[in-house]
Amino acid sequence: MSNLENLCCPLDQSALQRQERTLVCAHGHSFDIAKTGYVNLLPVQKKHSKDPGDSKEMVASRRAFLSNGYYDPVIEAVLASLPDSLASANSLDVLDAGCGEGHYLRQLTEKLSATRDVSAVGLDISKWAITDASKRSKTIDWIVGSNAHVPVTSGRFDWLICAFGFPVFEEFHRVLNDAGYLLLIESGADHLIELRQVLYPEIKPYRATFAEGIEGFDLVQEKNHRFSFSLSTQEDIGQLLSMTPHIHKAPYEGRKAAQALQQIDLTADIKLRWYQKQGKSHAK
Template identity: 60%
Template sequence: MSTLENLSCPIDSTPLSLVERSLKCDQGHTFDLAKSGYVNLLPVQNKRSKDPGDSKEMVVSRQAFLSQQHYFPIVSAILSSWPERHLYDGVRILDAGCGEGYYLDEIGKALMAQETSAERTGLDISKWAIAAASKRDKSVSWLVGSNASLPVPDSRFDAVLCLFGFPVFSEFSRALSDDGLLLLVESGPDHLIELRRILYPTIHEYKPTFADGVAGFELMQEKTETFSFTLGSQEDIQNLLSMTPHMHKASYDGREALKQLNSIILTADIKLRWYHKKAKEVNHV
């Protein structure tokens, strides 16, 4: 079972203690565990909308797509590129924006096969995503929360993974140990290019993110992983579409054209960037 240990109250940042089926802080704030074992640490006052993050329907689509293992090469790329010195027994990993838990679950299985233990925590702003994740892998601490205000003490993790998510670098730096790593996984210029050509009249020029670097972090290595996969039904195509931003950005004509297809071969083009947390500068008087 997950431990749900060493977490902070999202209201006053004091330590949380597990008492039976609730997490409590000294100020009297209480957060009950759901039946499946996750805990919601996103207070109402920190929500920007009534139901933030992925909807229930989007989570179902994402589960259906990812369970077919089309994106397993991304898992392999993460593990093969993980700086060796930083992958050790007891490594503390946060998946910040973990969705329905596919990547953290698969990473856990792979590490177990290598006889490497890891303490894994998955956080997402969508309660639907975390509810689904908590049924997938009981050995992970699953949290509803926000990257903008991680409910954890300083130096809590050795590695923060942000896969196709919304990074908040100041919070990632705070939550990482002094020797901590950050992994950003993002779409490359040709990611799902065949799909985008159907959905849009023109393809926007690719602009790499964080080209000038990331404050508080030093780039260690960058890796590109490219592979192709086939979707063999209209249902599979729609599941993929509904888990991407294209669902809301594409034109009506583009979405209608996509409905005419029964299969499609797609390119996955993924960028992985590993960063090392910079040491704090000491001011000598």
């Protein structure tokens, strides 16, 4: 069951205690638990826009696309690459930071729970994403909040996932325990190359992210995982487009050409990078 424990007040970072349908801190700030079970820990003062994160439409597209299973090989690749100490642990405390509508966290939690206790938290700045996620899993704690100020106690997690998201490494470092792992899932050089060739007049050269390393973390494993899939309806192609940044970045002509496609064979090229938090003596 979701329990909403070990959370912090987003206004003053003090511990939140549950009082029936509300979380309350020692200074009297209170946050109601929504009917579907999530809690919004993104106060107006910390919002940079009225409706931050993915829109209702983007969330609906991602849900529809992912629930068709097109990206499920990513989940298999994550499980296959799990570091030994996580794979053999009897219990796992995991955070998906920027979890979207929760497809990956839900699947991973379900699979890993077969052989160990899993306590999972999904955090996203989009209230639409978290509302959707909270309707479909009651065993995960779902929180509206920002990676910039993760509203949880320090040193809590064994594992933090950031998939196609917006990492804030200082915060990730803080909320991981001393030997905790950070998994970054990102696009590789050829990710959706066939779609990008339709969208853009010219494909920009691939630039690796965080090539200089990440302060406070050691890179312990890097894997590229490629697989192919085909979309054979305009609806599926439109949903994929709507859940990628290309929907905003691609020129109008490119988007029009993509939206007119009836079928496309695609390459998924995913980069999985596992980092381990450096010991206390190394961390900043």
